[in-house]
Amino acid sequence: MDYRGLLSPNDRRNPWVKAGMGLGLTGMIATALIMVIPFLWMVSTSLAPSQTLFSWPPKWFYGNLDWSSYKIAWVHVPFATYIFNSVIYCFGVVAGQLVLSSLAAYAFAKLQPPFGRFLLILFLSTLMIPVESLLIPLYLVMKSFPAESLPHTNLISTYWGLILPTVVSAFNILILKSFFERLPDDLLDAARLDGCSEWMIFRKIVLPLSTPILTVLAIFSFITTWNSFFWPLIVLNDPKMYTLMLGVHKMVEAGEPWNVIMAVVTLTTLPTILLYLAFQKYIVRGVVFTGIHG
């Protein structure tokens, strides 16, 4: 039976439906073009020679590709530093989130902590606190960490200050907890019988079994962290500490010709698209599964 979705073969013979589908197809292709044209425009501009940049009407294709804007961008923007910072930021956050979230989620799912229910609600309530509303107090906390009344250090413009506020994620705990709960108890009991400690069970059984979900969460927190802008903007003052996004923003503020800016933008966008192509399966599944919004 070739009956897939809404339209039956019968419907497809209906001239009105045919017309509607034609219209819809046209609309979809138009939308797809609208989605893609900015990317083409970006690449096109980045390859444009400076003198043709300000021509009216804008030109799309130039006789010879001009890669000089990429060279300028690479020289002007300390990409290596920014990418290094971004990578450290991302890996720190991903590692922290995975470790803390999986530990807590395992405890909630398979062990019976005292006051477990209360703690769970306490943890999950942070889901409802928008990060944006915490940034100002977080900035103050980081300025004198952990508290002014205690011996404290200034974590502004350090990796620690960058990474720490996002290492806990109630959302990851929620997802992992529901995953761990589906692991059979008998498996863990068998390990306990063999003399495994809870930590060994977690390390040797639970973690290997939950590699898929951990991968999804890792990719997602990586992308979110890679794209994050607001917190680095607040916490980083030292240009040497800038993440890629912040550095790109500062460079644009400093004022560069558009072709150089577009070259930078292209270079910044490329990794995420490559990452997507590499992990397409996980990302699509993760978006659908978690409803994460970048």
Place this chain on the structure above:
Amino acid sequence: MPAPRRKRLPTDFFDKLLSNQTDDQMNDLLSSLVEEQIAPTPDAVLDELPRLSIPVMPGKKRTKEFHHEKIEDSIVTRDESLEDLSGLSGDSGIDIIPRTARMNAAGVVIPPTVEPKSKSETIVKPPVMPAVPGAVPEPEKRKSRGMSDLVEKAGAALPGADFVVPEELIRDVSGEYIAEVPQPEVPTADLTSSAETITEETVPAVPVPPLPVKPVSQVVQELPEPVEPLTSAPVFEEPEPVRPIEVPAPVKPRELTHEELRKARRSVRWEQPPLRKPKMPKMAVPTQPITFKPPDETLDFVIPTDALFKGKVRRVSRAALFFLLPAFIGFSLFSWYPMIKGFIISLFNYAPIGTSTFVGFANYARAFHDEMFWRTLMHAGGFCLMALGLGFWLPIVLSILLNEIRWGKGLLKFLFFLPFLMPSVPAAILWKWILDQGFGLLNAVAALLGVAHPHIGWLTTPNLALLSIVVLYIWKNTGWAILIYSAALANIDETLYEEAELDGASVWGKIWHITMPSLRAVTGVMLIITIINTIQIFTEVFILTNGGPMNATEVIATYIYKQAFFYMDIGYAAALSFMMLVMLLIITVFRLRRLAPEGE
């Protein structure tokens, strides 16, 4: 294959066999047979057939042993013996139990039907012999492999409940006198007539062992009828008063109920020490020796966990606290503490250097009188409404259309999803260039469309700036929404559409009455998410306009940022943050309540 010639079996063989109850005696008997190269002869076997296969008879000694456990024992051992014997059949050249022999659950061996090789050969179909548990020798007797070897050498299967007339023997004797044997399964006229002639003289005391050797025809007449068709013979339907001895009604082997079988199986139990001593000094101390009790064939170990892990809850939960500790510290330091601190700061006129002064709720009062604050709320609301009005229906329509096209689906989805992959910062920068007043792409398109003065300041005109940012927002997030809607559409049961079609629904009707209601849950969630995200929006606005032109795009987040880091009025910024928090909290609680029915 011609069978080797065998010596005749002593006439009292079976009686000896049956009276010998112990293993040793049985072994002796059989090995003596082997030594003398005596095989049970066909007539000896046939002579004994009735006695061996006669089910429970009144007054018989062996019937006393009829109870469940014995049945189960016989089943278990019979399984093994079957394996043993069938394993032998390959190399010995003698099919002790023909491979086609089957055994049903109650232990009744169903011998195969021997097909005639030629017309001259007459076939006897041995009657289906019910297993009489009592007649089975002790199960241990037939466990050993050596025993099976003996059986092989003896050339005959052991007498017993699962006695089988070996194929070989039947074939051997077929020429001699089996031809006389009527097929007991079919109530032929011959059988009936012979049955009618049964008198007291012709039937000597059948049930009393030992049986004298009788002519075959007589024995056959005495055969019990475990087979159904025989009961329909007239002789059994109307019992004759002259007959002194009733041929006992066939007692069908009782089909054990499932429950009985299980109970019986469970009664077979053995204990064995644990394979190795579990070392678990830290975890729990076993309060009793661990016994592995395989309840049935499957190795489903039943471990009394309650006894093993006495005090499990207390012990394990202490470990649980260690698991929770890092996250607890994290949440305390980076979620709850800042929240409380934020609220406290909002009550102060905060000075980064020097002393802060407590001002109570003055910061909040100030916000209510701050015209700019209300404008930011208006902008956020306007942004939200525009994003919903322009962009909310788009992914729904697109995903429904996407679901219907036959090819290019993946490509289109990828193209739609592409903008979502672009990080916000480069996306905003790119759109800043596209919306550029002088040489932007959008103005070029406007020129193509024939706009008179195609240098529209998309980001510099107060009325257009917010709309431009909304366009960027929709461009970036439509692909993500399409992905989620597509997943939801894939979950709709297609038979619903089919049924609607049968009921005469139009395409529009199907969309309106099936697709949309099915998507309602997802739509609700997306609505709330869009509202929250548009209220929180920062990066796009910050990069594209930074609140300008003339504060026309100032939203809450950018306003807070400016208050805190440009005007250094951190107390006020904290108050604004806290108000935003409360606002979003209300919406989020609403969202969670919407989500709740689907799980968390």
